[in-house]
Amino acid sequence: MSTINSKNFITDNFLLQSDIAETLYHQYAKDLPIIDYHNHLSAKQIADNKPVKNITEVWLKGDHYKWRGMRANGIEEFNITGAASLKDKFLSWAETVPYTLRNPLFHWTQLELKRYFDIDDILQPSTADAIYEKANSILEHKTPAQLLEDMKVEVVCTTDDPADDLMDHKKIAEGDFYTKVLPTFRSDNLFWIGKSSFSKYLIRLGDASGITINSFDAFLKAIDQRIVYFDSLGCKLSDFGLGEHLDIVDFTEEDVALIFDKKLKGEILSTSEITTYRSFLFLYLGKKYHEFDWAQQYHLGSLRNNNTRLEAEIGLDAGCDSIGDFPVAEFMSKLFKALESTNQLAKTITYNLNPSQNEVFATMMGGNFQSADTPGKMQWGGSGWWFLDQKDGMEKQLNTLSNMGLLSRFVGMLTDSRSFLSFPRHEYFRRILCNLMAEDVKNGLVPNDLEFIGKIIQNICYFNAVKYFKFND
Numbered sequence: 001m002s003t004i005n006s007k008n009f010i011t012d013n014f015l016l017q018s019d020i021a022e023t024l025y026h027q028y029a030k031d032l033p034i035i036d037y038h039n040h041l042s043a044k045q046i047a048d049n050k051p052v053k054n055i056t057e058v059w060l061k062g063d064h065y066k067w068r069g070m071r072a073n074g075i076e077e078f079n080i081t082g083a084a085s086l087k088d089k090f091l092s093w094a095e096t097v098p099y100t101l102r103n104p105l106f107h108w109t110q111l112e113l114k115r116y117f118d119i120d121d122i123l124q125p126s127t128a129d130a131i132y133e134k135a136n137s138i139l140e141h142k143t144p145a146q147l148l149e150d151m152k153v154e155v156v157c158t159t160d161d162p163a164d165d166l167m168d169h170k171k172i173a174e175g176d177f178y179t180k181v182l183p184t185f186r187s188d189n190l191f192w193i194g195k196s197s198f199s200k201y202l203i204r205l206g207d208a209s210g211i212t213i214n215s216f217d218a219f220l221k222a223i224d225q226r227i228v229y230f231d232s233l234g235c236k237l238s239d240f241g242l243g244e245h246l247d248i249v250d251f252t253e254e255d256v257a258l259i260f261d262k263k264l265k266g267e268i269l270s271t272s273e274i275t276t277y278r279s280f281l282f283l284y285l286g287k288k289y290h291e292f293d294w295a296q297q298y299h300l301g302s303l304r305n306n307n308t309r310l311e312a313e314i315g316l317d318a319g320c321d322s323i324g325d326f327p328v329a330e331f332m333s334k335l336f337k338a339l340e341s342t343n344q345l346a347k348t349i350t351y352n353l354n355p356s357q358n359e360v361f362a363t364m365m366g367g368n369f370q371s372a373d374t375p376g377k378m379q380w381g382g383s384g385w386w387f388l389d390q391k392d393g394m395e396k397q398l399n400t401l402s403n404m405g406l407l408s409r410f411v412g413m414l415t416d417s418r419s420f421l422s423f424p425r426h427e428y429f430r431r432i433l434c435n436l437m438a439e440d441v442k443n444g445l446v447p448n449d450l451e452f453i454g455k456i457i458q459n460i461c462y463f464n465a466v467k468y469f470k471f472n473d
Contacts, residue, residue: 004098004122010114015391015431020450021438028454029430033154034423035465037237038184038297038414040159045144045420046181047168052142052420055135056086059112060093062418064319069105070096071319081314087132094128104390111424116147144420149178151423155471157237159186162226163201163208169233180471185230185238185294187285190223193263194274214264216257220284227288236469237295238285243302243353245326248279248334256280286339290346295469299385300328301353323354323387329364336369336378345369347377347468349411351385355393358400366405376409376468383413383429394432408456411465430461 016022052058060066070080070092078084079092100106113119117135121127148156160166160183172181189201206213209222209229249272259273269277289296303324305311310318332350339345348369352361365380380401384393401407413429415422437453440446446453466472 003126004124006122007120009120009122010110014111015428016435016438018435018438018442020441021431021435023450024434024438024454024457025431027450028457029434029461030427031152032430032458032462033152034426035155035412035462035469035471036153036415036423036426037155037157037411037465037469038159038239038416039156039422040416040418041144041156041420042418043158043160043166043168043172043181043183046148046156046177046179047171047175049143049145049175052139052144052147053136054086055132055139055421056090058139058144058147059419059421060089062317064317064321065105066093066096067319069100069103073099077310077313081318090132091125091128094123094131095125097123107391107428108422108425111428112421115424115427116150116421145177145179147420148423151426153179153423155180155182155469157182157184159184159239160230161186161189162223162230163189163204165208166230166233173233180234182234182236183230184297185227185235187238187240187281188242190285191240191242191278191281193260193277194269194271198263199266216260219260223285224288227292231292231294235294236471237297238289239297239299241299241302243300243304243321243324246278246300246328246331247275248282248331248338249275251276251280253280282335283338286335286346287342287344290339290344293346293470295347295349297349297351297381298332299351299353300332301326301357302386325354328352328357329360332361332364333368336364340369347374347379349379349381351381353386353388355388355396358396359404362400362404366401374468376406376411376464379409379411379468380405381411381414383410383433385416389416389425391428391432394429395436398433398436408459409464410460411468412460412462426461430457433457433460 013022016025067080073096075092075096079089097106097109109123113123113131117138119131119134121131123131156179158181162185166183169181169183192198202213205222209225211218211222211225213219213222256277259269259277263269286296301324302321304321305316306322307320310320336345350361350365352358361380365378369378371377382388382397384390384397398407401410413426415425434457437457441448
């Protein structure tokens with residue numbers, strides 16, 4: 001493909017299509033700090049506090065968004081996740097970027113190059129060598145913590161297994177870091193009772209908790225111990241992300257204990273037994289989250305690991321996931337109804353990957369289970385999760401939320417990223433939000449009171465999250 005002849009693509013008014021949008025963004029949104037309450041960053045890399053040194057390591061490694069684009073462009077896996085040199089992998093990405101036009105990857109790439117390295121050139125084969133050298137010369141002296149501080153990231157909530165020791169979080173908390181790095185209790189492995197690996201996981205969980213898991217009661221005590229431990233290190237959120245059909249069925253605790261004992265004996269469990277066990281665990285954990293005043297997150301609707309060959313070669317999170325078409329309304333209703341019936345429903349954020357379910361999520365979260373104690377207690381989050389994390393997806397999420405809930409109570413954007421260079425996505429969201437609100441002003445759909453609208457924008461971008469998660473407590 002021929003060279004893209006463009007400089008200064010990312011201007012001060014990128015995505016801002018009116019004077020009103022420019023005013024809202026530059027006066028109210030631009031300079032706010034960032035709260036990133038869900039991502040997959042490495043706490044160890046932050047704690048180690050060593051310079052990043054190479055852009056491929058911090059930008060391409062683990063980023064399955066870019067991997068998917070490179071595969072679609074015909075790049076050999078050797079140059080994506082294989083044994084190619086760091087430079088060759090970067091050059092392969094540079095070869096792909098011009099072909100990503102109209103994909104959010106194009107916007108993200110240029111935003112990130114501009115914000116972290118002050119690079120205006122479009123990344124492509126003709127500019128790749130110079131960009132690679134300039135970025136690496138900067139990263140040679142930049143630690144992950146410094147990259148976070150450069151973007152004014154006040155809080156990062158990582159994604160952590162209940163059995164993780166969280167030693168790196170302790171080290172960060174005891175150090176002199178601008179960014180507060182808090183753990184998140186990601187419960188997925190507790191639900192995989194049907195897998196052969198579950199028995200090994202129980203050993204790991206037992207080692208972490210100091211409890212030998214030889215009974216159902218011991219299992220629950222181990223979970224309780226880990227929740228207390230996570231809470232002691234500032235955890236404010238839980239998370240769940242199994243990408244499959246889910247249900248809540250009736251159960252007795254005695255039935256669940258028998259199912260768990262069958263697993264301990266090495267017996268194969270039926271689908272019905274797995275669903276019964278999971279039903280209990282959803283409610284048990286939900287009540288615990290309420291007890292500790294955590295916000296619970298549910299990522300729903302992904303169809304994971306479609307390419308079994310690549311999964312075998314690379315492992316999980318290889319970039320071979322897609323949108324699932326699972327029913328979710330009844331599951332959410334049953335779960336939240338059961339917890340609400342005993343006044344033990346925690347603050348809750350749900351995320352959908354299937355855009356055809358936008359209205360389903362918006363109406364479930366908008367008013368069914370809200371609380372006067374916590375305005376906006378039930379959140380439909382994103383804005384635009386995963387494949388919907390782009391301009392069109394964000395606008396649709398914001399519009400649907402506005403129509404069926406209260407946009408003004410929204411806790412805003414998160415990256416869900418594994419890259420320390422991903423934080424300009426918050427800027428991307430803020431520009432889209434400001435432009436959307438400005439269009440309403442221009443069209444006479446809302447009053448032309450920019451100070452009032454500006455305060456709503458500030459709340460969505462920052463202050464709502466601070467208050468909702470109680471990060472200052």
